Amino acid sequence: MKVKVAVNGYGTIGKRVADAVAAQSDMTLVGVAKTRPSFEARRAVERGYPLFVSGGGSKDGFTAAGLPIAGTIDDLVGLADVVVDCAPEKVGRENAKKYAAAGVRAIFQGGEKADVAEVSFNALANFDRARDRKTVRVVSCNTTGLARAASVVVPHWGVEHWEATIVRRAADPGETDRGPINGIIPSLHIPSHHGPDVQTILPALPIATTALVVPTTLMHVHVNHVRVSRPPPDVAHVIARFHATPRFRLFAPWEHADGTPQVMEFARDRPSGRPDMMQNVLWEAGIQVDGPDLYFFQAIHQESIVVPENIDAIRAMFGLAPDGPASIAMTDRALGIPAP
Amino acid sequence: MKVKVAVNGYGTIGKRVADAVAAQSDMTLVGVAKTRPSFEARRAVERGYPLFVSGGGSKDGFTAAGLPIAGTIDDLVGLADVVVDCAPEKVGRENAKKYAAAGVRAIFQGGEKADVAEVSFNALANFDRARDRKTVRVVSCNTTGLARAASVVVPHWGVEHWEATIVRRAADPGETDRGPINGIIPSLHIPSHHGPDVQTILPALPIATTALVVPTTLMHVHVNHVRVSRPPPDVAHVIARFHATPRFRLFAPWEHADGTPQVMEFARDRPSGRPDMMQNVLWEAGIQVDGPDLYFFQAIHQESIVVPENIDAIRAMFGLAPDGPASIAMTDRALGIPAP
Amino acid sequence: MKVKVAVNGYGTIGKRVADAVAAQSDMTLVGVAKTRPSFEARRAVERGYPLFVSGGGSKDGFTAAGLPIAGTIDDLVGLADVVVDCAPEKVGRENAKKYAAAGVRAIFQGGEKADVAEVSFNALANFDRARDRKTVRVVSCNTTGLARAASVVVPHWGVEHWEATIVRRAADPGETDRGPINGIIPSLHIPSHHGPDVQTILPALPIATTALVVPTTLMHVHVNHVRVSRPPPDVAHVIARFHATPRFRLFAPWEHADGTPQVMEFARDRPSGRPDMMQNVLWEAGIQVDGPDLYFFQAIHQESIVVPENIDAIRAMFGLAPDGPASIAMTDRALGIPAP
């Protein structure tokens, strides 16, 4: 018996979650909802996804564009066991009332505040906490990246203090109305909100973050410095641990992936699937151990990193997998993410 | 009996041509050649392409990286009926001697001067001129875009004079060492080389081009103004003609693809295949007819637009298709390019 | 008796106009108006400009910031013979009522539609039409650049047809909320509004323009193709004519100013005054004559090119100069713009 999944909001995250749901053998995509016709709506139809009108949209625009409409967002909610809400920031909170009224479960994204759902979620870090929940929040891209990394560092070496500088991409590749074009914008509030957000997942993690925005569209990059409790013997040991964990991709020096442009070029070279990088990206040469101090860079593909987490959240909520590792293995196999 | 194709050079163009060859039912990819190991070489191995060492490279680096090497470029040339040379600009001319000495046919890219081969080629414009040739040059991305457009405009409306301003992307997405970061660089030589290069395909076309470079990695954009001989009645007529021609994609206003970022986002949303846009992209709202003056913008994806042309060039050289339209249809079906 | 000038709006244009007014011997800057405190307001105070609160602003914010306020915009209007309105686009039209009610003359910028004022203005093209006017509109940066160029081409060689492609900068250097970061946005409406806007100055000029936006902050670049009536004998002749006209700067090949980054670097190297380029910039190597066809690139510094025109507009309105050339010479000497 497959879980019936609806996706409300078909933008950067929604379209990827829809594909990911459609690729799972224990889920059925019952439809996606969008406000207005666009090239993305056209792609949804090409992929065979039933298309529903969401929010303040009207069916007429879609009909004029030749895009068949299966119903309204209310119709879609009625068909689903769970809605993955991928509406723009802040809108999810409004939508939550609709889902509650309809008695359907819901997953929200990290753009919403933590209290939008019973629990905040990351598959590696706290899979079990989402079991049987009515509502779950998948944390944002940067928080997901940090939570994943913490899931390696905490058990192996312990954390006395974690400091991360988050160099954020200013816009997604398809967005044309966001800047800056030339300049760096520090997020002056210190610490940035990312540290507390990681603590919605890992409450005991002593982490402080700072952030700034730079004119690129490809990926975020984190500069991590961790004072650990039990220092690893050397860098090779650290590399081996990350290699052994799902959802990490370490680039070796011979691969000549010097920065995010090459990393995303590697993603574009995927034999199948979207040109995405759903793993945390580390560079082997960008890891350093200096006594109790562990340093590493990681790059985070803001568009896709939370996609597998949304799938795992569904599994946790509906008991479709015995535990986190099992769910992660199922998800990653279906999505073409290489196993460790 | 399939034609055996080798690809020498596995960068932006080479890796795409290799995929395209592998997707054709009348061709066999016998291998690809690369100078040094890299993430791209890793992808070649993942895709199952036999990997050969080209140029000044050595087998040792690949071996150390765990990438199996099938031989040298000389070995590869020996296996092939035709080599598609995708080496960096100017290197193709050097390689030409090797191919000639081995008695193997060869296709060169537009970075080489026209006299590198017997004929310069575009599938829509002069397919038949490449029949049975030993050497063919597929013209560059901008020239290909213009030659395709001319293949629509010339027969339908005639050309008195064609003026194109070519707004060039400064680097490809994976290149990190090219600028400018902030600024516009005019190509001061007027006319730019693109006009004469189109005339290697369409000698009688009265075309003059100017060019400038801008800080983007996604696509070139051409601003075309054509004084035509037999004016079309209206814009709808022009739209219909482009719609009816293979390798053109016209965006309707309701698709909300305002610029190259959204066009490439559409490409990234392809259900399968690389996130490429092998068609000339026009905007329906960006076409204007004013008496004898036809105006239109077109966007050209510099990384992929020549890929189907390389395939058609092979078909022309080896007589694998009765004519251009037949070859184009075969190529486009195999590559997932929608038919008109 | 000096003309008393107020500047309403102290952003990109306003602050430059204020400096320019302050530099003239026949004008007095009676004050500038701004809505809220900012680093720009601080600079106004450092320069000794009386500061007034405009629009919906309140005095309190300025006081808290330690910036002395001389009064409200109404006070400022009461002190002036003429207000140069440099408010954001569309706001000028609202302000026009205030100026009319106060019986004060006004100059508007090109972001307002032409009917905001009695006449649209360019110093080289139609100085005399602004004589004794109550309201004048100084056309926008791109229109100013085209009108200046036409003032050279029309009298010397005549214009059968003028075609310009306008490659627009997406944001000013200090703006951080405008994109695109990576991509080209064509202005799909053909022709663009620039051609008709030039015709508010030169009604008989047969000009058609197209435009696109690119991710840079420095300058616009125009690609001009003019079919002329009386072809110049050669490029040297064209260079000489532009050299002989005020407000043109031609870069010689030996100067190695390959694009807009170097042109603005040259501007930053000015011995005094703002790092601006108030002249049209041409490259000698970027001019071509081919029979009746004249081609040239020109770069336009969007932040400053209209500044001298605002000064000349004041002179025309108040009869401070016998004719355009005299006014231009006075303005340029005061602003440090080299004479031809």
Place this chain on the structure above:
Amino acid sequence: MKVKVAVNGYGTIGKRVADAVAAQSDMTLVGVAKTRPSFEARRAVERGYPLFVSGGGSKDGFTAAGLPIAGTIDDLVGLADVVVDCAPEKVGRENAKKYAAAGVRAIFQGGEKADVAEVSFNALANFDRARDRKTVRVVSCNTTGLARAASVVVPHWGVEHWEATIVRRAADPGETDRGPINGIIPSLHIPSHHGPDVQTILPALPIATTALVVPTTLMHVHVNHVRVSRPPPDVAHVIARFHATPRFRLFAPWEHADGTPQVMEFARDRPSGRPDMMQNVLWEAGIQVDGPDLYFFQAIHQESIVVPENIDAIRAMFGLAPDGPASIAMTDRALGIPAP
């Protein structure tokens, strides 16, 4: 008796040092040397600086360009008491032999390794160490910024550990051949070279730095986290200390300078002098104190921050000022840098 100063190399740093020397009452600029004619050479002549041919250059190119040449670099060296070497990286080391052979003192820039000179220098941090030296190295822009900040933090609060992430601009505004255009390039070697370079000035400072490159031309930004020995009581205290130190500019919230684009806009609004920001830039809202942890962002204008330090180095070498604070006050008054 004024010190006679020559500047060898007239690029980004050299032209600014030349201006700064010319502005001092106790120094004479005897000339500047450049390899080839360019718009920058033209500006040197406009400013009245004697121009000499350096390196592999020839006088002919300058003569053809109409730029008068006063002699060769050897002639220039012969006129000087000290040469400020502003040649491209690595070239300074070659030039050092020439200066030594001529028995002239020399200042080198931070692109050279520390052993190029007797001592590495920063005016706030170690002025006295440069007294009477024959050769001094002014450290690079990022190192200068860190050394200045340490000169505030160390004496007031003590440093247990200093961690800085350096977000580097990829190119200067006038450079068109450097990328990336879209992407982030981590400097994989951890720690980056900046920490050890600061220690050439402050050997005992426990500092570790990481770095990455982003696509902007305006400024570097440092994210600093300092574990201090004697915590300041609050942020206001920290702000006051930085305010009281020369060569720091703190932006208040009401100034609305959100990032480097606005900071450099403020610099462009200077009433006189180059559009430079020779001070370390901090944001009051971007300083945080959390127990023993002090955090602050600072922005560094790579083009100009070392300019006053070069002047102070000359004063130290020739005994022109009794101590560092006196020299700094003289330099800053002459350069228009506000006193604390």
